Amino acid sequence: MISMIGKSIRRWWALFTLPTFLAFILGFLAPFVIGVYLSFTKFTTLSNAKWVGTRNYQRALSDPIFWHALWYTTLFTIVTTIIINVVAFAIAYMFTKALKGATLFRTVFFMPNLIGGIILGYVWQLLLNGVLAHWNVTLTYSATYGFWGLVILLCWQQIGYMMVIYIAGMQALPGDVMEAAAVDGATGAQTLFHVTIPLMMPSITVCTFLTVTNGFKLFDQNLALTSGAPSRMSEMLALNIYNTFYGRPGFEGVGQAKAVVFFIIVAIISLLQNKLTTRKEVEA
Template structure:
């Protein structure tokens, strides 16, 4: 039976949807299409764009720093996806057990996610430089230091957020399946790897997707922590695109071309990862 509210929504749904649809068009679709067009242009402002064909893409592909930053970003993303998801799941698994003060621990682990990336970058810059000072080094001494510094920063920020998603997934697991495994004599280890984790695949898919895309897109923490030093060897791809676009006069189109290439790479990887993870999901 359709209620009065349901009839009203059916009649006026377009009116309710129009503001959101208009905001989506203005805030995403139009800038996205313009960005693709500008990647084929030489410009300094949107109004003086001149079509140059594939010149910007040729220059972007020929830029060695672009490819070095891409490899650096892929390595960073692989490490952080593995570390964040394993640690976040382990913490969530422990906090769903009968642990005294579990709610306090959940809040403490989640708090770093509430701090802005720029602030986090400067905080960790002070912390890491304080530790490295004992060896006469700094976070900007080498790209390796910058890499592991960003890994620690990113993991510290993201683990709490992913932990919340994993906790929600663990609490939604069907209790009868877990009980049936225990009745059949399955050990805690067998239950975890053969029952819990397979049933947790939807949550794992979401968390893996989020950590991967956020890792690829990381910018503000990189800017604050190392700013690409030394000699851009700790520069992630988002920072490389920013430097190309704003740091070199006349290279705005090249920076835009790099952004489009970046989008395509992340989109393809995200689709592949999502399909692989989804294919391993099981029905409860």
């Protein structure tokens, strides 16, 4: 039976993979190639695109607001990546121990991830502005308030999701290794830092990759919470590209060029991060 199934798969594999391959071409590859082409043109629609060479990239890279958005987004991603992963790992570590009501708490921590970013942005805008009202300021009073508002929002949303991944990784840890550490007299801290964390590097790689990419491509929460105020100082990269493309007539090509630069930056950072953490996996 297994041999017959194997022969059928080898014979008809192309037929079964064709729908997925076509969906990949139509949904990702073709729009990506067209987008790269449009970044070298001046256009309002595909039919009236005119080649302008690298002019769009020159205008994009000479935009000081774009560089501020890049710096702002990078700092935001570093802060949220550290906070989310440390807190999610700590909660997961706690929930894998004997804790009454752990299943209920896991569900509660995961629920924020099910709420849309726009809704979260407006809800947290009301909450945070209500707190800041005691000092007669709002989230849009300063980019610093907007920054930490976004940090609180994304951490609150993402910690539960990363916690689930860490819990799955901890539950898959080899019991004999943990028992050997206990027999050798290792303390809880020694077991955590020298046994648990090295063995958890595959989960740490996944969670770090997700938090880095989520931080860089954040858009809807930024739009709803601050919309870049004041004076576009709390504007992150994705929102900057959106405002360039849709908010400035004649700048569609510049917005597209920014999108390509954005893709290259995120791809390079993600690959470097993945390589660094994967190297730790091999050493572990």
